[in-house]
Amino acid sequence: xxxxxxxxxxxxxxxxxxxxxxxxxxxxxxxxxxxxxxxxxxxxxxxxxxxxxxxxxxxxxxxxxxxxxxxxxxxxxxxxxxxxxxxxxxxxxxxxxxxxxxxxxxxxxxxxxxxxxxxxxxxxxxxxxxxxxxxxxxxxxxxxxxxxxxxxxxxxxxxxxxxxxxxxxxxxxxxxxxxxxxxxxxxxxxxxxxxxxxxxxxxxxxxxxxxxxxxxxxxxxxxxxxxxxxxxxxxxxxxxxxxxxxxxxxxxxxxxxxxxxxxxxxxxxxxxxxxxxxxxxxxxxxxxxxxxxxxxxxxxxxxxxxxxxxxxxxxxxxxxxxxxxxxxxxxxxxxxxxxxxxxxxxxxxxxxxxxxxxxxxxxxxxxxxxxxxxxxxxxxxxxxxxxxxxxxxxxxxxxxxxxxxxxxxxxxxxxxxxxxxxxxxxxxxxxxxx
Numbered sequence: 321x322x323x324x325x326x327x328x329x330x331x332x333x334x335x336x337x338x339x340x341x342x343x344x345x346x347x348x349x350x351x352x353x354x355x356x357x358x359x360x361x362x363x364x365x366x367x368x369x370x371x372x373x374x375x376x377x378x379x380x381x382x383x384x385x386x387x388x389x390x391x392x393x394x395x396x397x398x399x400x401x402x403x404x405x406x407x408x409x410x411x412x413x414x415x416x417x418x419x420x421x422x423x424x425x426x427x428x429x430x431x432x433x434x435x436x437x438x439x440x441x442x443x444x445x446x447x448x449x450x451x452x453x454x455x456x457x458x459x460x461x462x463x464x465x466x467x468x469x470x471x472x473x474x475x476x477x478x479x480x481x482x483x484x485x486x487x488x489x490x491x492x493x494x495x496x497x498x499x500x501x502x503x504x505x506x507x508x509x510x511x512x513x514x515x516x517x518x519x520x521x522x523x524x525x526x527x528x529x530x531x532x533x534x535x536x537x538x539x540x541x542x543x544x545x546x547x548x549x550x551x552x553x554x555x556x557x558x559x560x561x562x563x564x565x566x567x568x569x570x571x572x573x574x575x576x577x578x579x580x581x582x583x584x585x586x587x588x589x590x591x592x593x594x595x596x597x598x599x600x601x602x603x604x605x606x607x608x609x610x611x612x613x614x615x616x617x618x619x620x621x622x623x624x625x626x627x628x629x630x631x632x633x634x635x636x637x638x639x640x641x642x643x644x645x646x647x648x649x650x651x652x653x654x655x656x657x658x659x660x661x662x663x664x665x666x667x668x669x670x671x672x673x674x675x676x677x678x679x680x681x682x683x684x685x686x687x688x689x690x691x692x693x694x695x696x697x698x699x700x701x702x703x704x705x706x707x708x709x710x711x712x713x714x715x716x717x718x719x720x721x722x723x724x725x726x727x728x729x730x731x732x733x734x735x736x737x738x739x740x741x742x743x744x745x746x747x748x749x750x751x752x753x754x
Contacts, residue, residue, distance in 0.1 A: 321692070321693055321694075322691065322692055322693075322694055323690070323691045324686055324690065324691070325518055327501075327521050327522050327525055328522050328526045329500075329501035329502060329525050329526075329530060330501055330502030330503075330504075330535055331501045331502065331505075331506065331521070332504070332506070333505075333506045333507070333508070333518050333521060334505070334506075334507050334682045334683070334686050334692055335507065335508040335509065335512075335514035335517045335518065335682070336509050336514060336678060336694070336695065337509075337510075337513060337514060338509045338511060338672070338675050338678055341509075341510055341511055341673065341675050342411065342511070343409055343410065343412055343675050344409070344410055344411070344412045344414070344415040344510030344512055344675060345407065345409045345508065345509050345675035346407065346415070346422060346506065346679060347405045347407040347408075347506070347507050347680065347683055348405065348422045348426045349403055349405045349504070349506070349507065349687065350405075350426075350499055350504060350505075351402065351403050351503065351505070351538070351539075352365055352403065352498050352503070352539055353365055353400050353402040353403050353404060353476075354399065354400070354471070354474050354476040355402065355471040355472050355474070355541055356471070356540070356541065357474070362478040362479070362482040363443070363475075363476075363477055363479070363482045363483055364494050365399050366399040366404075366476055367440075367443060367486065367491055368404070368491065368495050368499065369397045369398070369399045369404055370442065370443060371429055371435070371436065371439060371491070372397065372406060372425040372426065373385070373397070373425065374429065374430070374431070375429070375430050375432060376424045376428040376429055378424055378428070381435065384421060384424075384425065387417065388418070388421060391417065392410075393408060393409055393410035393411065394408065394409045394410075395407075395408050399476055399477075400476065401472055402616060402687065403683075405683065408421060409675070409676050415508075415510060415512050415517070415520075416520055419508075419524060420524065423524045423525070426499060426504065427499065427529075431488060431492045431495065433488055436488040436491070440484075440486065443478075444480050444483055447477050447479065447483075448480070450475075450477070454555070454557040454558075454559075454561065454729070455561060455627070457555070458555075458561035458563075458728035460475060461553050461726075461728050461744070462561075462623075462726050462728065465551045465724070465726050465744060466546055466547055466565055466567070466621075467544045467545070467546065468545075468547055468549075470544040471544075497533075497536050499533075500535060501530065502535030503536055505683060505686055505687065506521055507679045507680070507683040507686070508679055508682075509678035509679045509682065541618050543570065543618045544567075544618070546567035546619075547724065548722040548723065548724045549724050549725070549726060550724070550726075550739075550740055551725075551726050551727070551741055551742055551744040552726070552727045552728075552731055552739070552742065552743060553726070553728045553731075553744040554729075554730075555728055555730075555731075557729050557730065558729075559627050559628060559629055559630070560627070560630055560727050560728065560731075561625065561627055561727070562625065562637060562640070562727050563623055563624065563724070563725070563726045563727075564623065564624050564640060564641070564644060564723045564724065565621065565623035565723060565724040565725075565726070566621075566622045566721055566723050566724075567619055567620065567621050567622075568620040568622075568716060570619070574685070574689070574693055574701065575701060575705075576615070577615050578664065578701055578702055578709075579705060579709045579713040580620065580622075580713050580717070581613075582657070582660040582661055582663075583652075583660070583713045583717070584611055584612065585660045585663050585664065586656045586657075586659075586660050587624070587644075588612075588624050589612065590663060592659070594643050595610070595624060595626075595643060596609055596610070598639060599626060599639060599640065603635070605626075605628060605632050605635055605636040606628045608625075608626060609624070610626075611624040611625070612625075615688075624640060630729070630731075630732065633727065633735060633739070634738050634739060637725070637727075637739055644723065647714060647717075648715075648718035648721070651711055652707075652711065652714065657707045660710065661702065661705050661710075664705070665699065665703065668698065668699065668702065669699075672695065678695075725739075725740075726744075727739065727741055
C-alpha cells in the first residue's frame with residue numbers, strides 16, 4: 321500500500337505510470353462536496369466548479385477551453401457529495417499543459433461579476449433540466465426519502481432559490497477559503513514518470529503567484545441516518561422508477577470493497593446477474609434493472625432499481641423482493657462466486673487501458689483511506705478474494721436487515737396499497753413506515 325507524496329504548500333499527489341497508453345489524465349481534487357455545505361452555502365461547491373472555467377489573469381474563458389481542445393484533449397469538472405474534481409485528458413506529450421491549465425483554474429479564477437451573473441442563470445437551467453429527467457429526478461427523490469433531512473440528500477447543484485440569494489462576494493470568499501493548495505489532492509496516470517509529474521507540480525505550486533492561502537478546517541461528515549421508508553412519490557412520467565435499498569455503517573477496508581463488488585456482480589450489475597436474468601430476460605417485466613453500491617468513509621449505500629410500467633409494478637416488486645430476501649437466507653453457489661471474481665479481475669484489467677479510470681481510482685482510494693493500492697496490489701487482492709469473504713459481505717448486507725422501498729412515477733391508490741407504500745409529500749416527508 322502506497323501513501324501520497326507531499327508537495328509544496330501542503331498539496332498531495334498520487335500518480336502511477338501507465339505503460340503502453342498514449343494519453344495522460346490528471347485530476348485536481350478538493351475534499352469538499354455538497355454534504356459539507358452550511359445552510360447558507362447550498363450549491364456553493366457546484367457554483368465554484370462552474371466559475372473555475374470563466375477565466376484567470378493568464379487565460380480568458382475561451383482560451384481555457386481552446387488550449388486543451390486544439391491538442392485534442394478533454395477538460396471538465398464535476399461535483400459530488402464528498403468532493404469536487406477538475407480533470408483533464410490529453411495526449412501524453414501535452415501532460416505539462418494539462419497540469420498548468422488545471423492549476424490556473426483551481427487557484428487563480430477571477431470570478432468576474434458579469435460571468436458570475438451569467439453562470440447563475442446557466443446553473444438554474446441545469447437544475448431545471450435535471451428535474452425534467454425522470455431517472456435523475458427519481459434518484460434525487462429516492463435519496464431524500466432514505467436520508468430525510470440529512471445533508472447527503474441535498475441536490476448537489478442546490479435549488480433555484482438558493483442560487484437567487486448567492487452573491488459574488490460570498491462565493492468568492494468561499495472559494496478562497498476552501499480551494500487553497502493545502503487542501504489539494506492531485507492524481508495522475510499515463511506514460512509519464514510520477515517523479516516528473518511531482519516535480520512539475522512542485523514548480524507550479526512554488527511560483528510567486530501563490531499567496532499562501534490557509535488550509536481550511538475539515539468539514540464534518542457523519543454517517544447519515546438511514547430510514548427504511550416504504551414510500552411512493554407521484555410524478556407525471558410514463559413509467560415507475562422502483563428502488564430497494566440498504567445501508568451499512570463503517571468501518572470498511574479495501575478488501576471489503578472488492579468483496580461487495582463481487583457480490584454486486586452476482587445480484588444486479590452484470591447481464592448474467594440474478595436481477596437482470598429474472599426480471600428482464602425470463603419474465604420481461606422491465607427494460608432497465610440493475611444494482612449498485614457506493615462506499616465511502618461514512619457509509620455504504622447499496623440499492624437495486626428498475627423502470628417498470630404501472631401495471632407490472634406489483635409483480636416486479638414482488639419478484640425483486642423475493643430475490644433479495646433469498647440473499648439473506650441462502651449462500652451463493654460456488655459457480656456464482658467463481659464467475660464474480662473472474663469478472664471483477666477481467667473488468668479491472670480492461671479498465672487499466674484508460675488513464676482516466678486510473679486517475680479516478682487513485683483519488684477515490686486516497687480520499688477514502690489516505691493511501692492507495694498499486695495496480696499489482698489491487699490485482700493480488702482480487703485474486704486472493706475467497707468464497708468466505710464474499711459470503712461475509714452477503715450476510716453483513718442482507719441477513720436480517722430491513723430494506724427501504726421507494727417508487728417514483730405513475731401512481732394509483734390501489735397500486736400503493738397493494739405494495740404497502742405510503743404517499744411521499746412534496747418536501748420529501750413520507751407517510752409510509754420508517
